[in-house]
Ligand SMILES: Nc1ncnc2c1ncn2[C@@H]1O[C@H](COP(=O)(O)OP(=O)(O)OP(=O)(O)O)[C@@H](O)[C@H]1O
């Protein structure tokens with residue numbers, strides 16, 4: 001075992017599709033129980049591939065994942081492992097249209113030994129947790145987009161997973177509903193100690209977590225805690241075209257003459273050190 005504290009460790013995790021596309025390239029990542037983290041990066045950088053491997057939806061080409069003390073490559077029945085350990089939330093909620101919100105949340109429990117009365121209690125508890133206690137009888141078409149996504153979150157929690165994985169969970173939602181989804185994740189993390197990993201394109205969404213991992217070309221190029229949101233802003237500035245221009249000392253024409261020249265060396269020092 002590489003890291004005794006970790007819920008999940010990846011060791012040189014690599015995924016090559018069709019023998020040619022290297023979607024993940026030697027990724028080493030540790031997540032502790034109770035982590036709340038975001039994975040960001042350009043389209044095609046390997047975010048969904050990483051999420052799928054961590055959630056045992058797919059197998060790696062090489063390298064290992066250790067999940068709660070088990071090497072996934074040695075797990076015989078990945079379906080069983082996944083249904084006990086991982087909850088998924090995707091950009092499209094994938095609710096079954098002919099079933100009510102209650103029944104959608106209940107489905108993953110059907111494969112367990114939970115008695116029906118216990119199931120009903122748990123489904124109601126989960127619907128309450130996502131603020132939909134009074135919507136159990138609604139079909140997905142009778143719910144708003146944000147509500148549907150919250151049902152999907154409740155469903156992902158049905159079997160009390162150790163890890164909640166969300167791939168662009170706010171991608172189809174407006175700002176307010178997206179913020180509500182992230183607030184539910186934060187509450188789950190802070191109040192129930194749930195380990196949550198969210199893939200997102202949005203820096204605003206990423207900043208609501210505690211740690212941001214940046215992927216590029218299948219590699220982790222940055223792994224930073226969000227200690228201080230203002231420092232985070234400065235780091236983001238550093239990575240913009242303007243930030244890079246400031247660091248190189250070559251100011252673009254558009255920002256010449258507004259006073260940046262006189263503070264350039266101080267700005268460079270700050271951006272180099274954040
Ligand atoms: N099933 C597949 N077969 C072949 N290539 C794939 C497959 N899935 C993903 N890829 C390739 O692997 C690379 C990483 O894809 P991935 O879906 O992980 O990216 P991503 O970071 O999630 O992108 P996006 O932000 O667009 O969702 C891409 O080059 C993609 O084309």
Ligand SMILES: [Mg+2]
Nearest residue numbers: 047048049167
């Ligand atoms: Mg993706």
